[in-house]
Amino acid sequence: MGRLFAVEIVYRGIFQKNLAKNISRGIALAAKHDGKVGISFGRYGDSPERNGIPAKNFAIVATDDETLQEGMAKYEPKEVDISISVDDTLCKGVESWAWYGLQPINRLLKPGGTLIVTTMHGADPIITMCHRKEFPYRLALLTSIPSFSGLWVYKDDHTDVRLLGAIAKVLPDLFSLTSVEKAIREEWHDELKVKSAQKAYERISTRVVSPAEGNPEKPYEFELPKWYELREGLAIPSIPAGKAMADPTTQQTGGFRPDRNPTFKKYATRTMRPVVDFDTCVKCTLCWLQCPDSCFDVTPDAYYDANMEACCGCGVCEAVCPVTNCITMVNETAFADNASQWEMWKKDKAGYQTWLQEKIQHKPERSHGFRIRGQYEQQIGTMVKDGIVDTGTSGAGG
Template sequence: MNDPQQTSITVEVVYRGIFQKTLAQRICRSIVLAARKRGHTGTAFARYGDSPERNGVPAKQFAVVAINDLELEASMAKYEPAVVDVSIAVDDTLVKGVESWAWYGRQPIWKPVRKDGFLLVTSTNTPDEVLAQTDTALRPYTLVIVPGGASFAGLWVFKDDHTDYRCLGALAKVLPDWVRLEDVKALIKEQTKDEGAVQSAQYGYDGATLRPVKAGEGTSGHEVLQFEKPGWTTMRPGIVVDARKPGERNPQYKKYGARTLRPVVNFDTCIKCTMCWLDCPDECFEVTPEGHYEVVYQACIGCGICAQVCPVKDCIVMVDELKFEDNEDKWQFWKKDHDGYNKWFEEKSGVSADPKVRTPAARQEGSGNANPSANPTSASGGDD
């Protein structure tokens, strides 16, 4: 799996803003420390400043490991590595594309990965399910699924759920010449004195699923958001904001790239109370001719506030972003095909569209559709 002539490797960790910042730092730092046990040298560093991370926009951390200081210095010549050997996405919804805080558009998650490199994704989905939401590959790479869901325990105080240890174990599986499993386990034992953490690294190694991806595999269904980077003579001043009429949206400002969950609405149970419309921090709800409130998904960041303030139980349910293929607004769907929309609502949310059903599928044991991480007490709106 490794090139014997290679003198350095670069690993990037793509994460959801400040919510996973500490997690990304821990992974990159541990990569360097584990590699040093084999006599390599290395360094870890961040790509983006703190400001854009505060709204969940994807950001990056890097780890560069080399056989000696001279090779490390050569690898560090650029501000941001343009090519990496491994990209680690600690949230599987990132495979839909990374929309940088810079203005040049959404990029495929595999874009910086070299030919025959590796894309590691923490996910509870199968490799084919993840690949179905990943942009069409232009060159071959290997998709590696690290067992486990996205970790959002690192907002201000890091709460360890062993995601970093599982990622390190999986990395040792694909780059054994640079990061050995025994070194990873020894490092974790030194740092934590926790045998459970050591076993998590072993679990990541054993449980990692490798799926070779050929050029042409993936989806071409994602919206194309590509722009030419301006030169310094043509770059617009950063403080300029294009004027818009009241209620008009900026077509270039689409925030869905920062979303891990999205709200789905049961229009049958909506009481038109305006709470979602009033409390949405991104103003992504619009009033329909009948007084319902529909989500403009291109403007929705998936914060989950609407589901928390909605007074009607299961009227708004937060659902894993990876279950959706487009950003089309849904009120017209409900108007044209009421039964079809309700079936879609139930399939996506795992919740019954019939308000008379008091035991929605999402609350039944064994159902994993609705994602409770949007709300500490409930996966959907209303009081339990």
């Protein structure tokens, strides 16, 4: 029996669908040039995809046909050699269409496996976001602005080929850089992309993450009910109605907090979150009315507190708020928890202002598609300045 390799690509549904497909397909092609056989596919349970929700593609490679067939007999890999996260906010954990409860980004990694993250951050903030694992694994960072686009467009910033070059470095048994170069020439006919893959290969390095490092929170677990525990017919318990909230400073109760699904949390979809300046809020109710996910809790003093367990980060509240800079969307990586902003403000208003002013510096560097003409050039300009790409003929990749 030969050797089997598995790579998963964890991505944001729709916005990174084409990127994930390019990477997994590129892995199978590079493996072919290395004398192996491979296949790439999307996870069945992620279909139909939804905007931003975590989803997966897999690439399975084997040294011979029989081993590949045996590997493919499984529904999906139970463990992988490499997990790729193409958006760093996914490191907080992922909850997809396909399962209930937040799961760690590194959940399927084998002992000694490698997590590759595309990010502008260093190792420490990324490790802090990732759940702890019972054994050591390796972390590799590909310096990059998260590559987001839409369903019908592809933002060809070379993230796909840069990841192929990175894989050749961190797992040379899977395929060589030469095989990656051949695959790129065959698939994309683009020498600049070859150069980008070569650069990623040269620059990528790994760091061992020990079991003592990372988010100590226990990942969500559940047991499937036994057949004799199942109820007759199909009954879905409804979510109870909400109730009043308590003010942490006056103990006054009032307002309304809707009860929410205790298991399914929508925040894994979020790449940015709203922060509210309660000092300037005029209580107009628009954010509460327009939030598509009913995320706002109505507080006893009639403010509107975006509940971070429920918010999916769509940005509608920021768009509808009539007060300038009252709601600001901030990069999700700037936060370590989902605590109530209103409670923080009630307990210490001056401290909250300091916190808020620091947070709003973290403007999201990503976009869901292109908001303005020339946005891509602006982002590439930043990448060139930061040395992520060189100033070659098209200015992309690196």
